[in-house]
Amino acid sequence: MSSKLASDRTRKEETDMDSPPKTPRWVKVFGIIVLALIVVVVALLLFGPDTFGPGEHGPARHIPSSPTQQP
């Protein structure tokens, strides 16, 4: 019985080795999460509050658009 199971497993592994491996489930889940995060970030950049709005993200958002008036 056990030798049959072992031979089945070996046969399965050999079959697996002869065909390209499928993408693992964890990679698919990871990809979906990354894609969802990208969608959220793009949505925030386009429609979010001021700090995420168009042209408001990145170092430029901290720099005043008009020069500070000197006394």
Next chain:
Amino acid sequence: MIMSPGWRKFALAVHLTLSIGWIGAVAAYMALDFAAATSQDAQTLRTAYLGMDLIARSVIVPLAFASLLTGLVVALGTKWGLFKHYWVLISLLLTIFATVVLLIETRTIRYFAEIASAPTATTDDLRALGSTLGHSIGGTVVLLVILVLNIFKPQGMTRYGWRKQQEQRALSRP
């Protein structure tokens, strides 16, 4: 080229030290970033922004590049390879992404430090600067994901890895 066991352990030790050091440096940076985000005191804000700039430029950026470089050495010098396994490939992409965002963010941090070091900057000027807390937290999460991938090494070979394995098998057959 596969490294000898001694060199492999040495390279791995250096890579681990630099990578964990990167996470530790980001933790120290986050403490100052949190102070910059919440404090109303001019002296605290000034000190926080100057400290953030110093840690980012002198510690975090060098550690990021060193970690990326030693990671490449460890991957290419061992059986894992760079593109053969999903966990290595994803770790590489995440490290490159974190390093690029870090380099962009250093411009913001530099600007904060320049304002903070100006004697004419008022408390309102400093308060208006804000913080980089969002990026700090996001960066930490990315680094922790890389850490988990490197510890658990989840299985999964890429098509490229499978092709290479088949080539090796064909060569080793009599």
